[in-house]
Amino acid sequence: MTIENSPPVRHIPLKLRLKRLLPRSLFGRTLLIFVVPTFIMLAAATYVFFDRHWYTVEQRMTHALAGDTAFIVDLLQKSNNVESANEVVRLASQKMDLSVTFAPGMSLPEPHSVRGPIAVMLRHALNESLSDPFVLDMTYAPETIGIKVGAPEGVYTILSPERRVYTPTTQVFILWMTGSSILLTTIALVFMRNQIRPIRRLAEAAEAIGKSREVPWFKLEGSSEVRQAGAALMIMRDRLKRQIVQRTTMLAGVSHDLRTPLTRMRLQIELMGASAETEELASDISEMEEMLNAYLAFARGEEEEAAAAVDLAEFLGEIVASARRQNPDVTLNAAPGMEIILRRNAMRRCVSNLIGNALRYGSRADVAAFIRDNAVTITIDDNGPGIAPALREEVFRPFTRIDESRNPATGGVGLGLTIARDIARFHGGDVILEDSPLAGRNGPGLRARVWLPV
Ligand SMILES: Nc1ncnc2c1ncn2[C@@H]1O[C@H](COP(=O)(O)OP(=O)(O)OP(=O)(O)O)[C@@H](O)[C@H]1O
Ligand SMILES: [Mg+2]
Structure with a gap:
């Protein structure tokens, strides 16, 4: 990667950005796999419903009301006596659920502003069936539609209950759709939880x-x-x-x-x-x-040996205390309260082998421990002659000793590091050798780093 030419704003590819948005757990992903198609289906069904069914039904209903209105107005205009006009009004109320009144000599009031898709459709239908001007009034009474027709002889007012033009299927449909998808999602959630639990246990x-x-x-x-x-x-x-x-x-x-x-x-x-x-x-x-x-x-x-929870600072404190009996120049830096599960005796051997090396090849040992990113790190630093980077893997082999320490008076048998690494790996971790921060007059020193997963 070239650093000099990279733009100042880091560009994250779309694919990666999408990936970051997606849930990481199997549960989240499965839920997504289930929920997304459900909602797409829901949206498609809603669209089809409104586009086809609802629109068609509403159009039929508004046309029926407009046709009835025109029919009644026509009949009233053609009836030449009061009895027959009353008969029309009675029949309209009985058979068509419309209440009709006539105000002779009046003229049409100012039109109310009426909004909504049904009002628009109704106005459209009335325009087609009536020859006289008309005014729509939705404020007449609750759940009532008022149509005023301005004929030359006066104003006919036709009141219709709203249910003649509103189809209740809309509410039922939406309720059914949301209700059923909530139910389905809940069932899926419960089942999925049961399927994922064994995977998590595994x-x-x-x-x-x-x-x-x-x-x-x-x-x-x-x-x-x-x-x-x-x-x-x-x-x-x-x-x-x-x-x-x-x-x-x-x-x-x-x-x-x-x-x-x-x-x-x-x-x-x-x-x-x-x-x-x-x-x-x-x-x-x-x-x-x-x-x-x-x-x-x-x-x-x-x-x-069974693994058990151990307070790290306390555990290291014991090891350091017994090392101090051999050489007082051992320090410990570990915050209390760090708990870790380990095999006590094996791990004590691992750490004391490393401290033993530090004191055998150097003259002091600094021990420190911390927890980061779900791992415990224990470092043992010394000020000895160190180990050349090329040899840092080699010394872990059984019975491997570097030439100078071949002197049986100073060196051991060459198993200390082998055993330390074996124990750390047995715990799922490792031992690594690095440069020491204690480099000085005595030599470059060595840092042994033990890491263990928590
Ligand atoms: N802290 C250290 N500084 C310098 N050299 C080291 C250090 N630790 C280990 N070594 C080198 O690595 C070799 C292997 O170490 P290891 O602990 O496995 O064996 P040992 O110390 O020689 O014997 P023992 O089995 O008694 O521990 C040592 O012989 C030594 O040369
Ligand atoms: Mg050793």
């Missing part, structure tokens, strides 16, 4: 296995795919456990069995009497014995 179990924590055999539930994954995970967990046990047993067995011939050899050398050659042989044998002892200790350390 993820938690896999995470715990990654940190070598105890995972009880959990009830397999959910869809067949989730059950299958769960069963596979449990089988994997058992195989991992078996493998660890196998490795430890073999290690312990080999170390133990090799000690017997070594002891025999030592006895034989002692019988041969002291000479330059036997001295060398004896020192080699002691070194091998030391290695085997270290291996045995390592193997024993892996015995089943």
